[in-house]
Amino acid sequence: MDGKRIQDYWSSEVDALIRTYRQFETLIPASSRAGAEHRGEDGRFVEDLIREYLARYLPRGLEVLTGFILRPAVKTGDFGRERSDEVDRHSTQLDIIVFDSENCPVFQRFGSSVIVPPEGVIAVISVKKHLNDGDVKKECEALYEAASLCQVIGMGGPKQKIRGPYLAIISVKSNIEKTRTDTLDWIFAQISSTYAEKDNLKFDQLVGFVGALDEWSIFKRRPTGNLTKAEYVGLMHQDSESHLGLQFLLTGVLSVFYDASRRNLRRPGFTAFPSNRPHDRNLGSIPCVLLR
Template sequence: MDGQRLQDFWNQEVKSLLAVYRQFETLLPNPKTAGAEHRGEDGRYVETLVRSYLQKYLPKDLEVLTGFILRPAVKLGDNNRSRSNEKDLHTTQLDIIIYDSGTYPVFQRMVDTVIVPPEGVVAVLSVKKTLRDAEIVAECNALLEASKACRCDESSLEARRRGPFLALVGTDSDLADKKEPKEKKLFEKLEALYGSSSVFDDMIGFIGDLSAWHVFKARPPSNPTPLNSVARYMYVELADAELHQGFQFLLSGILSVYYDKTRTGVRRPGFTAFASKPAKAIGKIAFSSLR
């Protein structure tokens, strides 16, 4: 079957990722509950693990980082002052930022923790060791605000470039209410969060437990009409030989944004800000051409 080698390869990689975490649990077990004893370190370890596996397979210009997105209200491009009436804003701390550092600069970097402008953000992921009901809405809201901060085109919707891929990822799940299917509950949460006036790119693209299941958002037609302007969410339950699907979906979502035709025109980001200080002309020198 076409693609079987890749499916087998990615399945082995996902099983390897999950096995590495189980080693962490084995070495530092919690005597009372599942997982490692130190919950904070438990979560950070999973985050680091997912970051390292993603970094292995992304283009070298894409870095898998953690930190904040800062959207400064400064001049853009050659002389674009469209943000002049806005305020500087920043996101909450984000678990994973996939950032095009080969093209765009960074405000501050401390090892893998960064503060970056929105133009270079390709994807934002929230990572949990265990996905729980109580956290779903809060995490989706944080990703929604991050996506809004990344709206870099002030022009019409038709000209706006594609926003970052958004995902909520876990290596396990414990959805409290067992009386109704998890996919039904998850969709009800998303339906309540996103209204009919939502921007498609602001709506989460993936929620999943890499070891068992995931929900994903299907991409609409490139020229949607009122009849098909809907975000279709799909649910997949994974057998042992199908664990590759979740991780592959993450990679595909990230790469689809990175290579999207609306993002190929590199534009100078808002990166500097000068105070309004009067300057005195001191002279002119003629030149023959710009280039």
């Protein structure tokens, strides 16, 4: 298979994204550290950049928003009482929520900030300008809680759960302590420890991607056969591989949006990973009991 044109195209887009951020640093520089002068605005600018780039390429019915997921303990469908023993629950504030607003309503909206029901959540993405040592477990925990809110059933009733949202942590650059013997192994250990004491862990509740756009990617492999664990692998980005991070995000979002549990449409050929590109590291696996 080929796809080189698509790889080159996505690489150019990521390079442009990173250049745009560096222009922001150039115009509003910090006097005593790397980055822009105002930390809060610095981080929001990165979130806005990632949202803008995702919104360019996703189907029109998907909005790239920020805000909260609210799971009300109410009837669903015509007679669904699967939440009768629950209480109303909501997430923490989430950096990016990819939401199917064409098919699902919104509780409240303030510009791009929203409160949404779980049925329409296609992806939840944590965004960091620089990924630091303390961020990995914290963000994985927040994504786990968001995914737990989004366990909902389809038209077939309680035995047919729809595919959960794609979960990701993305940063422009990694600030993980450089003295560590192996960054990818250390990050996977942080991911694994987040889920170590979770009961009845589902594959869909596990983070799908953690990456620094211009450095490395860690991703969860597709499940095969009898599902007992989620396997993770790592890639160190080589020359001309800046496309990897954005492609993982787009592929993950589209794989949920076009999943058979959500709609009867075949996913288009839209992303292209290098054929026969070996993984740089098989990082390990995390036990899980069910797909969703």
